[in-house]
Amino acid sequence: MLEAQYIQKLKQTNISFDGAKTKERVEKLWKAAAAEQKEAILELAGVITATIYRVYRTGSISAKLTVPLAHTLNVNPFYLTGHEDEPGAFSDEALRKLLLKYGYKKIVEEANLKRPYKRQQVPAEEVPTPAAQETVEVETEAVALLAPQLPPDCDTLTIDDLNLLLSALTIQAKAGIASAKEKLAQIRLVLLA
Numbered sequence: 001m002l003e004a005q006y007i008q009k010l011k012q013t014n015i016s017f018d019g020a021k022t023k024e025r026v027e028k029l030w031k032a033a034a035a036e037q038k039e040a041i042l043e044l045a046g047v048i049t050a051t052i053y054r055v056y057r058t059g060s061i062s063a064k065l066t067v068p069l070a071h072t073l074n075v076n077p078f079y080l081t082g083h084e085d086e087p088g089a090f091s092d093e094a095l096r097k098l099l100l101k102y103g104y105k106k107i108v109e110e111a112n113l114k115r116p117y118k119r120q121q122v123p124a125e126e127v128p129t130p131a132a133q134e135t136v137e138v139e140t141e142a143v144a145l146l147a148p149q150l151p152p153d154c155d156t157l158t159i160d161d162l163n164l165l166l167s168a169l170t171i172q173a174k175a176g177i178a179s180a181k182e183k184l185a186q187i188r189l190v191l192l193a
Contacts, residue, residue, distance in 0.1 A: 001071050002095060004044050006111045010064040015102055018082025019059025025080055025087075026055045029073050037072050044068035063102055067095065 016022040030038070030052055042049065045068045055061050061069075061080060070077035076088035077098045088094070096113045099105075157165075166187070172180035 001092070002067055002099075002107075002111055002113070004046075006107050007044050007064060007067055008046055009107055010062065010067065010104065012062040012064050014060035015063050015066060015098075016059055016061045016081050021059075021082035021085075022061050022080060023056055023059040025082075026052065026061065026069065029069070029075065029080075030056075033073060041065075041068045041072045044072070063098070063104070066098070070095070 033041070038049075042052075045051070045065050047065060051065065055065070066077050066080050069075075070080055070090050074090045076084055076086070076090065076094050078084040078094060079087045081098075092113060093115075096108055096115070099108050099113070169180055169184055169187070173184045
């Protein structure tokens with residue numbers, strides 16, 4: 001739900017898609033609403049009852065009024081504007097879509113109205129079998145064993161110690177030791193990348 005501080009920032013320009021539907025729907029919902037609901041809507045929107053009656057007459061409705069009406073009466077805001085024909089239910093997703101549709105991106109960000117997260121189902125043919133899972137675990141362990149392990153106290157080496165090791169590796173590479181050449185090439189890549 002959008003808090004009152006953000007609702008007050010919404011414009012009072014018409015966002016109705018179908019004025020006739022907006023007139024009919026707002027009037028019907030307003031007349032059926034309880035006194036507490038009516039009071040909550042007026043307070044959230046920061047308007048007076050005459051504003052609601054104006055919607056009855058003109059079919060024009062603002063975002064500032066649509067949001068509290070939709071939330072308090074639990075209907076889809078697009079039902080009030082005439083974009084949709086089913087009342088549905090209020091949701092943060094519908095609120096977010098409405099605000100983005102009418103240019104309130106900054107308010108969506110400030111109010112932290114995030115896009116809803118939907119977990120995607122993995123198709124049955126992609127679910128790994130127990131044997132495949134075991135293979136993956138074995139491969140992961142093999143990679144971990146083959147990965148070079150740093151000596152336990154390597155982070156205590158000084159710059160002079162590192163220079164000495166690099167000099168020794170350079171001498172070994174010049175002497176034609178293949179593993180020393182590979183290591184030196186890797187160090188150059190890391191340092192110069």
